[in-house]
Amino acid sequence: MKIVDLRDTKRVADRELSVQEKEIRALAAAYKRTFSTKDGQRVLEDLKEVFHMFESTFRGTTDGIAYSEGQRTVVLYILDKIKTEEEER
Numbered sequence: 001m002k003i004v005d006l007r008d009t010k011r012v013a014d015r016e017l018s019v020q021e022k023e024i025r026a027l028a029a030a031y032k033r034t035f036s037t038k039d040g041q042r043v044l045e046d047l048k049e050v051f052h053m054f055e056s057t058f059r060g061t062t063d064g065i066a067y068s069e070g071q072r073t074v075v076l077y078i079l080d081k082i083k084t085e086e087e088e089r
Contacts, residue, residue: 027081028081028082028084031078031081031082032081032082035078035082036082044075044078047074047075047078048075050071051068051071051072051074051075052068052071052072053072053075053076057069057072
């Protein structure tokens, strides 16, 4: 029977978490770089308009509402990634 040192397990878990955190930060930074350019801002403004960022997503049916909210959620995700990167600076 092998005895496992819990401290080693914690160190491995901490290292894995650190790698995941770095990947999350790197992705957020990539979103920020992408959407901070002039073209990126133009695209983001278009996405906000096309995907119902500032209007009701009511479309008469539950399927229509769900579809519109799904589109809107993509824009919210992008905005959240940009905000996360700014907050971590």
